[in-house]
Structures are given as structure tokens and as C-alpha cells.
Amino acid sequence: MSKNRLLVLICEPFQWIQMLCKELNTSFVLGVVTVYGFNQGFSGSLFRVVSDYYWKDVQKIQPSTVQLYVGFYYIPWIMKPVWGLLTDVFTVNGYHRRPYFVISGILGVVSALSVALVNVQFMPAFMALICLIGVTASMAIADVTIDACIAKNSIQMPSLASDMQSLCGFCTSVGALIGFSSSGMFVHQLGAKGALGLLVLAPILLIMLGFFIYESRSSRPSNQKATTEKVVGAMNGMYKTIKYPQVWKPSLYMYLSLALSISTHEGQFYWYTDPKAGPAFSQEFVGMIYAIGAVASIAGVLIYHKLLKDYYSFRKLLFFAQLLYGFSGMLDLTFVLRWNLKLGIPDYFFVIFEECVSRIVSRLRWMPMIVLSTKLCPLGIEGTFFALLMCIDSLGQLSSKWAGGLVLHLFHVTRSDFTNLWLVMVIKNALRFSTLALIFLVPKADQYEVLVPPDLLKGESLMNTEEAEEETIQLVAMNEKMEAMEGSSLRER
Numbered sequence: 355m356s357k358n359r360l361l362v363l364i365c366e367p368f369q370w371i372q373m374l375c376k377e378l379n380t381s382f383v384l385g386v387v388t389v390y391g392f393n394q395g396f397s398g399s400l401f402r403v404v405s406d407y408y409w410k411d412v413q414k415i416q417p418s419t420v421q422l423y424v425g426f427y428y429i430p431w432i433m434k435p436v437w438g439l440l441t442d443v444f445t446v447n448g449y450h451r452r453p454y455f456v457i458s459g460i461l462g463v464v465s466a467l468s469v470a471l472v473n474v475q476f477m478p479a480f481m482a483l484i485c486l487i488g489v490t491a492s493m494a495i496a497d498v499t500i501d502a503c504i505a506k507n508s509i510q511m512p513s514l515a516s517d518m519q520s521l522c523g524f525c526t527s528v529g530a531l532i533g534f535s536s537s538g539m540f541v542h543q544l545g546a547k548g549a550l551g552l553l554v555l556a557p558i559l560l561i562m563l564g565f566f567i568y569e570s571r572s573s574r575p576s577n578q579k580a581t582t583e584k585v586v587g588a589m590n591g592m593y594k595t596i597k598y599p600q601v602w603k604p605s606l607y608m609y610l611s612l613a614l615s616i617s618t619h620e621g622q623f624y625w626y627t628d629p630k631a632g633p634a635f636s637q638e639f640v641g642m643i644y645a646i647g648a649v650a651s652i653a654g655v656l657i658y659h660k661l662l663k664d665y666y667s668f669r670k671l672l673f674f675a676q677l678l679y680g681f682s683g684m685l686d687l688t689f690v691l692r693w694n695l696k697l698g699i700p701d702y703f704f705v706i707f708e709e710c711v712s713r714i715v716s717r718l719r720w721m722p723m724i725v726l727s728t729k730l731c732p733l734g735i736e737g738t739f740f741a742l743l744m745c746i747d748s749l750g751q752l753s754s755k756w757a758g759g760l761v762l763h764l765f766h767v768t769r770s771d772f773t774n775l776w777l778v779m780v781i782k783n784a785l786r787f788s789t790l791a792l793i794f795l796v797p798k799a800d801q802y803e804v805l806v807p808p809d810l811l812k813g814e815s816l817m818n819t820e821e822a823e824e825e826t827i828q829l830v831a832m833n834e835k836m837e838a839m840e841g842s843s844l845r846e847r
Contacts (some may be wrong), residue, residue, distance in 0.1 A: 397556035403537035408544035421759025431748035432493035434759015438741030448571040455564030462557025464491030470551035508616035508728035523655040531648035538641025605797035612750025633701040650710035654717025675719035683783040
């Protein structure tokens with residue numbers, strides 16, 4: 355009996371993916387795996403660890419300054435509405451999507467190779483920052499295309515909206531697990547500068563994706579006037595939608611909840627690796643901490659998918675998730691004050707426990723926000739508007755980074771002085787709890803309810819039917835492409 359149950363548990367994820375492939379099309383699922391698993395999961399996690407060591411050991415920058423620099427990483431994500439308009443409206447040689455995968459890949463390759471190969475004497479901090487922003491821009495441009503597909507499918511199949519976000523979260527977590535697990539080893543073996551060169555791998559996959567992705571080529575000639583009208587129509591549609599109370603209130607909550615949860619990651623990272631004031635964790639162990647945290651993120655996705663998405667409203671789920679988020683921050687304070695040692699708990703065990711709790715709670719807090727975002731997108735401009743909502747989230751994360759850097763600076767937390775780091779932790783946790791007062795902005799609706807009326811933008815000239823059909827994208831296997839070239843017709847959803 356126990357063996358049969360174990361077999362069912364092992365087979366269940368594969369059956370779930372098979373169901374998604376059947377309902378949403380295999381090409382869509384492969385696109386999510388490529389962008390979220392390889393590009394954001396693996397490359398994003400490797401980038402996080404390696405760039406931290408690059409600023410600390412190669413450029414030798416103060417933690418508060420690094421917090422400022424890291425905030426700039428979010429600028430390409432804030433510009434997602436721009437990328438969304440480009441991919442939705444402006445075609446290149448008749449294609450809406452394929453060229454932008456290639457462009458994002460080339461940008462990522464050039465940026466990563468520049469910071470990895472150019473000698474640090476000829477690579478001042480400002481130029482290095484530009485290159486690292488280029489890497490994040492590559493990820494953001496590739497991300498916006500798949501996000502449009504997710505938003506559209508969420509509207510057409512609302513019952514699968516949570517499943518799609520679970521798939522995104524699962525792919526990101528698995529990719530992050532691989533990236534974090536290997537990051538410490540890469541930094542130790544290649545150095546922080548050499549390890550940055552590995553960031554070219556994901557952009558190369560994006561370039562290949564751009565050439566092998568299937569997309570119907572638009573047969574309509576380029577019309578600058580029509581293009582301008584579509585841009586204006588999309589902007590008017592976004593303005594009309596954001597004025598709707600069911601949209602601007604949760605959008606405001608998402609921004610404030612992220613902005614008030616100030617980030618002090620760089621100060622804690624410097625303290626983690628300091629041989630005198632901190633526990634002096636090695637490069638390999640730092641990577642292991644994040645890798646175990648990635649496993650915990652997968653657990654958080656599974657908890658949300660199996661236990662929470664079908665039973666709780668947005669407001670109730672986000673309230674308790676934020677409450678848990680505040681309590682989990684107390685573990686950081688306990689660790690910085692070294693109370694864990696007084697309790698007889700070793701640093702290595704406690705930091706892994708703290709990372710796991712933090713990642714699980716963060717996932718439980720993040721997943722309903724993303725599902726809520728997909729529910730706020732009106733038909734016709736779903737890709738562009740979802741990009742706008744993700745831009746608001748990125749602006750909240752940028753505010754969090756810069757506010758955290760300001761607090762670290764005000765309390766004089768430097769590369770070697772961590773005396774007031776515990777006070778920074780107290781302020782951070784107090785702000786997390788204060789977000790609970792804003793929960794009234796979140797709708798009480800269940801996660802399957804429609805929040806935006808389908809006819810909200812009725813009468814708006816955003817995109818004609820023929821163009822909408824031409825934007826259908828599918829990833830096809832090589833043999834399918836050959837069949838298409840030979841005259842066989844491909845079945846599209």
C-alpha cells in the first residue's frame with residue numbers, strides 16, 4: 355500500500371504537467387520552462403551570488419552602496435510595459451516575438467562577456483554596473499513575451515490561472531536550485547569575475563529560441579499610422595483600466611507591501627562572510643544556503659498549490675502570509691544578535707533553518723500576488739497591462755533595495771562595522787508588520803472569481819482580429835518545422 359502511494363506521489367507531478375500540456379498546449383509549457391527555468395531560475399540565481407562576490411571582493415564596494423547598485427538591476431523590469439508595447443505592437447520583418455528573443459540574447463551575451471573578460475583596471479564600478487544591468491535587461495525582455503502568453507491563457511482559462519503560476523514558480527525554483535548549488539563552487543574555482551562569464555549560457559539559449567520558435571508571420575504591410583493608433587489605444591486602455599477601483603487598490607497594495615519590506619541583503623551578506631564580526635561562511639556554503647532555500651521555495655509552491663489556492667480568498671491569504679513574513683524576520687534578528695548560540699544552536703544549522711522558513715513564507719506571499727495580477731488584466735491589452743503590473747512590483751522592489759541601503763548607511767553598517775546591524779533588523783521587521791494595516795486594499799474575492807469585467811475595454815480599438823490571430827506563438831519541435839516546410843499544416847490552439 356505504501357509503495358503504491360509513493361508511486362502515486364512520484365507520478366503526480368508528471369501527470370499534472372501532462373494535463374497542462376493538454377489543456378494549454380505543449381509549446382506554451384516548454385516556453386515557460388525555457389524562460390522561467392533556464393533564464394530566470396538558473397541564470398538569475400547564479401547572477402545573484404556571483405555579483406555579490408564581485409562587488410565585495412573585486413570592486414570592494416561598501417554594502418550600502420551595493421544596495422544602491424542592486425536597485426538599478428530592477429530598472430529593466432520597471433520598463434516591462436515598454437518591452438510589452440514593443441513586442442505587442444512593433445513587428446520586425448513581420449514577426450512580433452521571435453526578434454525580441456534574439457535581441458535579448460545578444461544583449462545578455464555582450465554584457466556578460468564584457469564584465470567577465472575586461473580587466474578590472476579598465477572596468478570601473480560604473481561600467482560594471484551598466485554591464486550587469488544589461489544582463490538583467492536580457493532577462494526582462496525575454497520574460498515579457500512569455501508573461502503575455504500567461505496572462506492571455508489566464509483570462510481564457512481562469513480555472514488554470516493558479517496552475518500556470520505554480521508551473522512558473524516550480525520551474526524558477528528548480529532552476530534556482532541548480533544555479534545556487536553550483537554558484538559557490540564556480541566562485542571558488544573561477545573567481546567572481548570568471549564566474550560571471552557563465553551568465554552567457556542562458557542568453558545563448560534565448561538566441562536559439564528566437565530562431566526555432568514558431569510564429570505566424572504577419573502578412574499585413576507595415577503601417578506607421580496604424581501602429582501609432584495601436585500604441586495610443588493600448589495606453590488609453592491601460593489608463594482606463596488602472597482607474598478601475600478593483601485594479602488600482604490591489605496594485606497599490608502590492609507596491610506598498612514590497613516597498614515597506616525593505617531589503618538589507620547586502621549588509622547581511624557582508625556580515626555572513628566576515629571572518630571577525632560574523633560567522634565567516636565559505637563561498638561554497640553560501641551557495642548551499644541559497645540552494646537549500648530554493649528547495650524550500652519549491653515546498654512553498656507545493657503548499658500553495660495543494661493547500662491554499664482553492665480554499666482562501668485573496669485578502670485572507672495575503673493577510674496571514676504577511677503576518678508570517680513579519681514573524682519570519684525575527685529569525686534574522688535572532689541570528690545577528692547570536693542568540694542562537696546562547697540556545698546551543700550552531701550557526702550553520704540556524705542559517706539554513708532561517709533561509710528555509712523565509713523562502714517558504716516569501717513564496718506563500720508572492721504566489722497570490724501574481725495570480726491576482728493576472729486577474730486584473732483586461733482582454734485586448736493583457737500582455738501590456740500585465741507588464742505594467744510587474745513594473746509596479748519591480749518599482750516596489752527597487753524602493754525596497756534603496757530604502758534598505760539608506761537605512762544601512764544611516765546606521766553606519768560598512769564592510770567592517772556591523773555594530774548597528776541588529777537595529778536595522780528591528781526597523782525592517784517593524785515595517786513588515788505595518789503592511790498589515792493596508793490589507794483592506796486587497797479584494798475579498800476568491801482566486802477563481804473574475805475581478806475585471808470582460809467588457810471593460812469594449813469599443814476600444816486595440817488590435818484587430820486578424821492581427822490577434824497572427825500573434826499566436828508555438829514552440830515546435832524540429833520535425834514539426836520540417837513538416838511545415840513540406841506543406842503540412844500545424845494545428846494551433
